[in-house]
Amino acid sequence: MNATERADGSHPRSVPPGAADVRTPRRRKGSPRRHLTPRRTATRTGQYAALLGYLAFLAFPLLWLLSTAFKPPRELGSLHPTWIPEAPTLDNFRQAFAQQPLAAAAGNSLLAAAVSALLAILLATPMAYVLARVRNRLSRAATGWVVISQAFPLVLVIIPLFLILKGLHLVDSRIGLIMVYVVWSLPFALWMLTGYVRAVPRELEEAAAMDGAGRLRTLVSVTAPLLAPGIVATALFAFITAWNEFFFALVLLKSPEKQTLPVVLTHFLGAEGVADLGPLAASALLATLPSLLLFAVIQRRITGGMLAGAVKS
Numbered sequence: 214m215n216a217t218e219r220a221d222g223s224h225p226r227s228v229p230p231g232a233a234d235v236r237t238p239r240r241r242k243g244s245p246r247r248h249l250t251p252r253r254t255a256t257r258t259g260q261y262a263a264l265l266g267y268l269a270f271l272a273f274p275l276l277w278l279l280s281t282a283f284k285p286p287r288e289l290g291s292l293h294p295t296w297i298p299e300a301p302t303l304d305n306f307r308q309a310f311a312q313q314p315l316a317a318a319a320g321n322s323l324l325a326a327a328v329s330a331l332l333a334i335l336l337a338t339p340m341a342y343v344l345a346r347v348r349n350r351l352s353r354a355a356t357g358w359v360v361i362s363q364a365f366p367l368v369l370v371i372i373p374l375f376l377i378l379k380g381l382h383l384v385d386s387r388i389g390l391i392m393v394y395v396v397w398s399l400p401f402a403l404w405m406l407t408g409y410v411r412a413v414p415r416e417l418e419e420a421a422a423m424d425g426a427g428r429l430r431t432l433v434s435v436t437a438p439l440l441a442p443g444i445v446a447t448a449l450f451a452f453i454t455a456w457n458e459f460f461f462a463l464v465l466l467k468s469p470e471k472q473t474l475p476v477v478l479t480h481f482l483g484a485e486g487v488a489d490l491g492p493l494a495a496s497a498l499l500a501t502l503p504s505l506l507l508f509a510v511i512q513r514r515i516t517g518g519m520l521a522g523a524v525k526s
Contacts, residue, residue, distance in 0.1 A: 275501065281494035282306070289490050305491035306499075309481075312489075315496055317470060318477040323503075325387065325462075325473060326455035329394035333402045333451045334444055336395070341406035342432055346418075356407065359400045367460050375464060385467045393461050398451040405450070409443030410436065445511055453504050474500050 276296070281289065283301040288294070309315060344352050374393065375384065383389030413436055421431045437444075459475040466472050478500065481493040 278494055278498050278501070281490065282498045284491065286491060305495040308489075309492035309496045309499075312492060313477050313480050313496070314469070315474070315477065315499065318472055318474040319500070321387065321471060322456055322473040322475070325391050325394060326452045329391050329398060329455045330448045330451035332391070332395045333398045334448050337399055337402040337406050337447070338437065338440070338444065339432065341403050341410050342436065344403070344407050345410035356404075359404050362400045363404075371460070371464055378465065384465055385471065386465075387471060390462060390465055390473075393465065394455040394458065397458075397461070398454055401454075402447045402451055405447045406440065406443055409440050409447075413439050449508065449511065452507070456504060 280296055280298060282305055283303070284298045285300055285302045285304065288298060288300070344356055378384050378386075378389045378393070381389070383392065417435050417439070418431050421435045426434065457475060458473075462473040462476050463479075466476065478493065478496055481489045481496065483489070
């Protein structure tokens with residue numbers, strides 16, 4: 214073996230005379246990449262503790278609602294409540310369906326939420342495309358108005374809105390309620406989709422234009438498929454907003470057979486404000502499940518990026 218040759222047969226790296234040997238030591242297999250200092254460890258521990266506290270804060274009402282829905286009346290009136298029911302029962306759900314038309318109310322809410330979300334997306338997508346691609350004073354003013362309109366309280370608009378719908382003979386009408394939901398959710402949908410459209414590379418649209426595609430064809434065939442995560446997220450927010458909305462439905466709908474689920478839930482409150490707690494908790498739990506299930510099914514679609522690798526730089 215040569216004097217300059219290592220035991221493993223490799224040769225050492227030559228270093229010019231007068232230069233410092235700045236070889237980077239190799240990390241042994243299985244050794245940690247970097248050591249966390251006590252300060253970084255304390256910071257990370259605090260972050261995880263804050264996250265767990267926030268999750269517990271969000272989960273507490275749902276867990277308590279779940280526990281209350283399965284408790285018998287004796288446990289509901291106990292001075293020492295427990296998380297887990299000692300004698301779980303489904304009587305609260307039976308009483309809820311027997312006392313109020315929950316199935317019909319859920320159907321009304323589903324119809325209003327689904328149709329209003331669909332119409333809001335169909336209207337907001339081309340409008341958001343124009344606001345994102347056309348930059349002038351009019352588009353900036355429209356964007357500012359969209360943001361400002363979100364600050365209007367419901368009480369400020371309910372009276373003129375009621376008078377307009379009354380003149381159109383749309384009070385106590387499902388169509389009138391859907392129109393209100395579309396108008397109310399449209400600014401937020403427009404604001405969200407505008408940001409998604411701006412994230413789509415212009416190079417894709419320019420390539421489509423070079424192939425002879427017009428604006429509408431480019432929007433439908435190129436931009437819209439890339440906006441799928443944004444469209445799904447916006448539709449989800451519009452659906453949940455309409456599903457949980459209470460004030461407009463309370464004012465505009467008078468017929469019991471047309472009332473939505475949030476309005477029907479108030480019927481479990483007595484004349485003196487005393488709540489029938491068991492059936493109310495069971496009904497509220499059922500009203501919460503569609504939003505949770507819908508989000509659980511499409512949450513991957515929302516968080517998944519579809520623009521990765523669309524344009525090579």
